[in-house]
Amino acid sequence: xxxxxxxxxxxxxxxxxxxxxxxxxxxxxxxxxxxxxxxxxxxxxxxxxxxxxxxxxxxxxxxxxxxxxxxxxxxxxxxxxxxxxxxxxxxxxx
Numbered sequence: 606x607x608x609x610x611x612x613x614x615x616x617x618x619x620x621x622x623x624x625x626x627x628x629x630x631x632x633x634x635x636x637x638x639x640x641x642x643x644x645x646x647x648x649x650x651x652x653x654x655x656x657x658x659x660x661x662x663x664x665x666x667x668x669x670x671x672x673x674x675x676x677x678x679x680x681x682x683x684x685x686x687x688x689x690x691x692x693x694x695x696x697x698x699x
Contacts, residue, residue, distance in 0.1 A: 612664060612665065615664060616661065616664065616665075616674070619657060619660055619661065619664075620657075620674070620678060623653060623654065623657045623678045624678055624681055624682060624685075626650070626653050627650055627653070627654075627678060627679065627681070627682030627683075628682040628685050628686060629692070630646045630647075630649055630650045630653075630682075631646070631650065631682045631683055631686045631691075632686060632691040632692040633646050634646035634647060634650075635686065635691040636691055636692070650679065650682075651679075654675055654678060654679050655675075657674075657675060657678060658671045658672065658674070658675040659671075661674050661675070
């Protein structure tokens with residue numbers, strides 16, 4: 606039981622930064638959507654997500670759990686972005 610709690614706590618602590626980075630990168634993607642270099646932000650998000658997925662897989666030992674958490678950490682920032690708007694010094698609603 607103590608080991609499961611430790612793994613759960615570590616998963617939460619791994620997920621918070623990737624969610625924050627995901628929101629920041631998706632905000633930049635929307636902010637620079639009219640520029641050619643906006644394509645770099647989804648690639649950076651995917652790269653950060655792959656690193657996260659590998660850490661989760663090493664921690665849990667399950668490929669399925671790591672893929673599900675990876676998908677959630679890629680989708681949740683866009684949900685936050687849709688709900689709150691993107692960052693332009695202050696939050697800009699849609």
